Amino acid sequence: MSLKKKLVLSVVTGTLVTGGVAATMATGNAAVPDVVCPGSTVTLSGEAGPPAATSGTFPVGTKLKVTNLDNARSTTVTVNGPSGSCALLNNAAFEKVREPGKNLIRRARIERVGGGSAAPARPGGAAGGAPVGAPAGAPVGTPVQVPPATGAVVCPGSTVTLSGEAGPPAATSGTFPVGTKLKVTNLDNGQATTVTVNGPSGSCALLNNAAFEKVREPGKNLIRRARIERVG
Structure with a gap:
């Protein structure tokens, strides 16, 4: 008589069960970018200093990554004060992502990549x-x-x-x-x-x-x- 060994596998919330023995397995979830302020444009403040941003959405210390979707250039800056925009870049930061002659990025992606919560910056x-x-x-x-x-x-x-x-x-x-x-x-x-x-x-x-x-x-x-x- 031939004997067949039956192996039962099931995965429940990241746990692999095989023959009654449980083993933990990685789920492979990667960090998902925290895209904020969808549809926002990004403008130039005209202010000097090292690359930085001001914001009316996030408090001082928040790190934001701003990508110009029209030229794929991006910069990561820290919010250092309040403004009336989600992300308002100073001169040095804007130079890293701008298209020549333009003071406005209409197709921008803004990601919160560190620091701060979503509390307003209190202009x-x-x-x-x-x-x-x-x-x-x-x-x-x-x-x-x-x-x-x-x-x-x-x-x-x-x-x-x-x-x-x-x-x-x-x-x-x-x-x-x-x-x-x-x-x-x-x-x-x-x-x-x-x-x-x-x-x-x-x-x-x-x-x-x-x-x-x-x-x-x-x-x-x-x-x-x-x-x-x-x-x-």
């Missing part, structure tokens, strides 16, 4: 100077007289950056739909502009070149103390 705190909307005479910048808001103040604490895009004055936004009218005031010089949202971005209000010229301070690509109003 307008110690790193951002006086609270956004502070009255004239606040300790940041030259005291100016800023007229009171006439519309609904939105996105409190947001910074406003330059997209580097051409065309008549306009803005893009990740908060408001196309056609929304926003009034952006630079509280450090009292200058304001009203623009219409004409597309998406990763910021509450991202101004193109023509709009930013109306409110900028010389040499700065970032407005840290901004008031954004929805006026239509």
Whole structure:
């Protein structure tokens, strides 16, 4: 009579059972990148210093890997302060991923690769100077007289950056739909502009070149103390 030996194998939660003997086996799960802020654009702050980023989504100390999907270049930076974007790169960091002549990355992948939790970076705190909307005479910048808001103040604490895009004055936004009218005031010089949202971005209000010229301070690509109003 022929005897056949039957071998029964089963795998349950990473354990191999063979002939009644249990052995642990590796499941082979690899670390999955923590992709954050899907759909966000990445812009240039115009600030100097070694490669770094500011963020309104992650606290100081968070490490973010930013990849420009249009040229496959990437850089890993540490958040060192607040802004109104998921990831706002300073000059040195942006140079590592930019396409020539562009101050905006529309197809970006942002990954959290270390440090920090998802707690907001609290724009307008110690790193951002006086609270956004502070009255004239606040300790940041030259005291100016800023007229009171006439519309609904939105996105409190947001910074406003330059997209580097051409065309008549306009803005893009990740908060408001196309056609929304926003009034952006630079509280450090009292200058304001009203623009219409004409597309998406990763910021509450991202101004193109023509709009930013109306409110900028010389040499700065970032407005840290901004008031954004929805006026239509």
